[in-house]
Amino acid sequence: MTDWIDACATDEIDEEDVIRFDHAGRTYAIYHSPDGEFFCTDGLCTHEQVHLAEGLVMDHVIECPKHNGQFDYRTGEAKRAPVCVNLATYPTRVEGGRVQIKVS
Amino acid sequence: MRNYSLIGPDAERAVAAGLAAADWYHSDIPRKEMKALMAREDGPAIRDTAVLYGAMILFAGLGTWLWPSLWSAPFWLAYGVLYGSASDSRWHECGHGTAFRTAWMNNAVYHIASFMIVRNPVTWRWSHARHHTDTIIVGRDPEIAVMRPPAALRLLSNFFGLADAWAGWRRMLLNASGRLAPEEATFIPESDRPKVVAVARVWVLIYAATIALALWTGSILPLMVIGLPRLYGAWHHVMTGLLQHGGLADNVIDHRLNSRTVYMNPISRFIYWNMNYHIEHHMFPMVPYHRLPDLHERIRGDLPVPTPSIWAGYREMLPVLMRQLRGEELFLKRALPATARPYREELHLASGQPAE
Ligand code: FES
Numbered sequence: 001m002t003d004w005i006d007a008c009a010t011d012e013i014d015e016e017d018v019i020r021f022d023h024a025g026r027t028y029a030i031y032h033s034p035d036g037e038f039f040c041t042d043g044l045c046t047h048e049q050v051h052l053a054e055g056l057v058m059d060h061v062i063e064c065p066k067h068n069g070q071f072d073y074r075t076g077e078a079k080r081a082p083v084c085v086n087l088a089t090y091p092t093r094v095e096g097g098r099v100q101i102k103v104s
Numbered sequence: 105m106r107n108y109s110l111i112g113p114d115a116e117r118a119v120a121a122g123l124a125a126a127d128w129y130h131s132d133i134p135r136k137e138m139k140a141l142m143a144r145e146d147g148p149a150i151r152d153t154a155v156l157y158g159a160m161i162l163f164a165g166l167g168t169w170l171w172p173s174l175w176s177a178p179f180w181l182a183y184g185v186l187y188g189s190a191s192d193s194r195w196h197e198c199g200h201g202t203a204f205r206t207a208w209m210n211n212a213v214y215h216i217a218s219f220m221i222v223r224n225p226v227t228w229r230w231s232h233a234r235h236h237t238d239t240i241i242v243g244r245d246p247e248i249a250v251m252r253p254p255a256a257l258r259l260l261s262n263f264f265g266l267a268d269a270w271a272g273w274r275r276m277l278l279n280a281s282g283r284l285a286p287e288e289a290t291f292i293p294e295s296d297r298p299k300v301v302a303v304a305r306v307w308v309l310i311y312a313a314t315i316a317l318a319l320w321t322g323s324i325l326p327l328m329v330i331g332l333p334r335l336y337g338a339w340h341h342v343m344t345g346l347l348q349h350g351g352l353a354d355n356v357i358d359h360r361l362n363s364r365t366v367y368m369n370p371i372s373r374f375i376y377w378n379m380n381y382h383i384e385h386h387m388f389p390m391v392p393y394h395r396l397p398d399l400h401e402r403i404r405g406d407l408p409v410p411t412p413s414i415w416a417g418y419r420e421m422l423p424v425l426m427r428q429l430r431g432e433e434l435f436l437k438r439a440l441p442a443t444a445r446p447y448r449e450e451l452h453l454a455s456g457q458p459a460e
Binding site for chain 2: 014017047048055056058063065066067068070080081082084
């Protein structure tokens with residue numbers, strides 16, 4: 001059984017941007033897409049252990065700040081070398097102006 | 105004695121010392137400003153690419169028209185620099201995927217530039233990733249141009265591509281035969297290896313067609329257009345490239361200690377696509393080349409004072425390289441302005457002595 005975890009207010013993340021969220025010893029990246037939706041992935045790039053929250057969101061892609069590897073943050077799919085391993089994604093929902101994530 | 109092999113003792117030492125894939129120093133920039141600096145657009149690179157390819161067609165056209173008169177020489181020299189040197193910076197920026205916003209444009213220019221500079225686009229994407237992870241860490245970085253003590257002859261010969269272009273062509277033939285060099289296997293994942301071979305085979309076909317045309321016409325003119333400009337036009341990218349890290353510290357995790365920002369004239373900056381802002385590029389590789397001057401203005405208070413010209417760069421670098429050549433363990437350490445956060449000395453004990 002997993003619970004929804006309160007992560008941040010919706011207005012804490014600009015559209016087409018990302019923030020870092022740490023919970024229970026793990027780190028996540030939470031995205032605000034240009035069409036107003038929220039997504040959540042693991043925080044660290046699968047190439048080397050670099051946090052994606054320092055990266056650049058373009059449309060539905062997050063670009064890693066270290067070597068410009070890219071993922072589709074909706075699906076976690078690795079889109080551009082040097083990343084080859086997909087990123088884990090987690091469900092999100094918005095409740096009362098707060099973004100919540102569900103992590104197992 | 106340093107061992108630059110990626111599979112040698114210094115490679116193991118770098119990992120053991122925590123220098124591999126370490127947490128590097130960054131100047132502070134608020135997220136909002138950083139986002140604006142990282143933003144991608146197609147306009148500047150489309151303009152620059154049109155100018156570059158337009159000029160190449162013009163110079164090669166005039167060179168061919170005036171061939172074999174001596175009057176064609178200046179046009180070949182200009183064409184050569186665009187082919188053998190501007191390709192280095194296009195390869196670099198498009199490899200990072202930052203030059204254009206549109207992915208296929210980055211890829212197209214990346215592949216063309218890789219061919220001209222004779223660097224397999226698949227292999228070098230991986231080697232350059234390692235260069236950013238482990239910049240000038242001995243045994244980890246496959247792209248150290250100036251090794252200590254410097255191999256003077258190799259450096260000089262590269263002004264005409266004599267070491268690196270030939271190595272690239274030999275590597276192309278090896279890859280085209282279906283094999284990889286042992287060092288390549290340390291950074292190219294299994295899944296990408298067939299692509300390395302496929303690209304090498306396409307290149308062999310292009311060179312074979314060019315050589316066949318030269319033999320058929322009884323003239324080296326086709327090779328003046330494809331292949332040879334990598335040699336006679338290489339000097340500019342070597343001249344600017346050596347300044348990136350030459351004479352500075354190795355085995356440190358602060359790009360302010362191992363990279364050099366140099367002010368350059370606008371033509372060199374066009375050829376070099378602003379990589380003269382080299383500390384800025386390493387600290388924030390996501391910022392496109394056309395925003396590096398803005399980034400420089402933003403963080404210059406946290407960086408060593410920039411070297412004022414290419415000439416000044418060589419004047420500060422060469423004496424240090426000469427002393428390294430004589431076996432001295434030293435490097436050039438630039439003072440930081442009062443506004444900067446200090447270097448973290450405790451992390452950098454393995455680099456030798458500062459020159460001053
Ligand atoms: S660490 Fe993310 S692309 Fe290399």
